[in-house]
Amino acid sequence: MPIVVVVGGQWGDEGKGRIVDLLARKARVVARYSAGNNAGHTIVNERGEFKLHLVPAGIFYAEKTCVIGNGLAVDPEVLLDEIDSLKDKGIDTGRLVLSDRAQVIMPWHIELDRLDEKMRGDAAIGTTGKGVGPCFIDKVARRGIRVGDLQRAEDLVPRIKSALDYQNRVITAVYGGEAISVDDCCERYLEFGRRLKPYIGDVQSIVIDAHRRGEYVLLEGAQGSLLDLDHGTYPYVTSSVPSSSSGGAALGVGIGPTDIQRVVGVFKSYTTRVGNGPFPTELFDEIASQLRDHGKEFGRGEYGTTTGRPRRIGWLDAIAGRYSVRLNGLSAVALTRLDVLDGLKTIKICTAYELDGKIIETFPAQESVLERVNPVYEELPGWESPTTDVRSFDDLPPQAQAFIRRVETLLECQVDLISVGPAREQAIIVNPIF
Numbered sequence: 001m002p003i004v005v006v007v008g009g010q011w012g013d014e015g016k017g018r019i020v021d022l023l024a025r026k027a028r029v030v031a032r033y034s035a036g037n038n039a040g041h042t043i044v045n046e047r048g049e050f051k052l053h054l055v056p057a058g059i060f061y062a063e064k065t066c067v068i069g070n071g072l073a074v075d076p077e078v079l080l081d082e083i084d085s086l087k088d089k090g091i092d093t094g095r096l097v098l099s100d101r102a103q104v105i106m107p108w109h110i111e112l113d114r115l116d117e118k119m120r121g122d123a124a125i126g127t128t129g130k131g132v133g134p135c136f137i138d139k140v141a142r143r144g145i146r147v148g149d150l151q152r153a154e155d156l157v158p159r160i161k162s163a164l165d166y167q168n169r170v171i172t173a174v175y176g177g178e179a180i181s182v183d184d185c186c187e188r189y190l191e192f193g194r195r196l197k198p199y200i201g202d203v204q205s206i207v208i209d210a211h212r213r214g215e216y217v218l219l220e221g222a223q224g225s226l227l228d229l230d231h232g233t234y235p236y237v238t239s240s241v242p243s244s245s246s247g248g249a250a251l252g253v254g255i256g257p258t259d260i261q262r263v264v265g266v267f268k269s270y271t272t273r274v275g276n277g278p279f280p281t282e283l284f285d286e287i288a289s290q291l292r293d294h295g296k297e298f299g300r301g302e303y304g305t306t307t308g309r310p311r312r313i314g315w316l317d318a319i320a321g322r323y324s325v326r327l328n329g330l331s332a333v334a335l336t337r338l339d340v341l342d343g344l345k346t347i348k349i350c351t352a353y354e355l356d357g358k359i360i361e362t363f364p365a366q367e368s369v370l371e372r373v374n375p376v377y378e379e380l381p382g383w384e385s386p387t388t389d390v391r392s393f394d395d396l397p398p399q400a401q402a403f404i405r406r407v408e409t410l411l412e413c414q415v416d417l418i419s420v421g422p423a424r425e426q427a428i429i430v431n432p433i434f
């Protein structure tokens, strides 16, 4: 049975949580493989609306093992709060497993995230401020603290002392901030370690054993491919590998690239971005506000799950999209929020960029170049009738069918799933993914 990866095809917030929730029905194991609590997944089901930052979206199904892989940066306080709030709503969290190899977000990471953004001034990345970037910097610098280290004072105390010996100098001398107390950190994080202990387990064995038993495994991506540290709009990216490229997904749970059979890329029917950085198809007109506030009264507007920031809005960008399809080796696209386009007279798709009078059809590496390109649009007729109650491709308005077919051609990838609303049943399965 396949291991399937779900990745974000754009700049995050494509509706991965919603797609994972749908696909999780058949999976035995659902695992997060990258990023940290900078991510935010909104899931609506019969038990209510949930905003998850770390716990995989499979948690709402009984008998699924939900895994937080080694590839994550975990703020223990956020994770424990999330576990408590799920328990409060009667959801069993006993099936949650946390990798002892995952990195821990420490107080200095959050402080450094804030100070660094401030120092960058106008060139700030627009991070979520959760300390994820500085945590991954420490991972690479081999100064990180891992979940396993929280289990014993003998491991943790010297690591915190040595990390703070360095970081307090950086905080005070480079950024003019205030030093962080070693003792406070040691006590608090040992307590977090004690509370997290029941969740710690061997992630690799869980994933591989389920796979060998012939059960489905779903690897749940966070953020989007265009925020990828290597392949995204650098430097306006996140500090981890959200794409499945270069084995980001395999790396984040400790398996090999050949273990992965399918990669599903989630794309919104338009584009959004939070934070700074280039966004060629960004809109500033009435349509942007209309799309942003669609369903706002039901909490469905385009506002960040983690930060509440209004999302920047634009048309679907097929140049960025095709780049993302190739980067991830996508086997299928899941197209979300088609219903948000309901009622628009015309819908645009960017099919090329114009750069200094020349047409280009590839995604430039330099953010300064991307800032200068002008999108070339193809305009398609919209559809009048709502799609929210449609459950099969053939029942979609002909213009909506034509839009989807055009997306497939431009992205060079088939659309297997379409979502037309936040509820589990508001989906059109064009081809079964499992």
Ligand code: IMP
Binding pocket: 011, 012, 013, 038, 039, 040, 125, 126, 127, 128, 129, 130, 131, 132, 133, 222, 223, 224, 227, 236, 237, 238, 239, 274, 275, 276
């Ligand atoms: P960081 O990951 O907090 O360092 O933020 C770096 C960039 O990634 C910023 O542009 C953030 O807005 C963006 N980002 C991080 N996580 C998410 C997410 O889950 N959805 C959308 N954007 C995100």
Ligand code: MG
Binding pocket: 012, 013, 014, 039, 040, 041, 042, 305
């Ligand atoms: Mg999100």
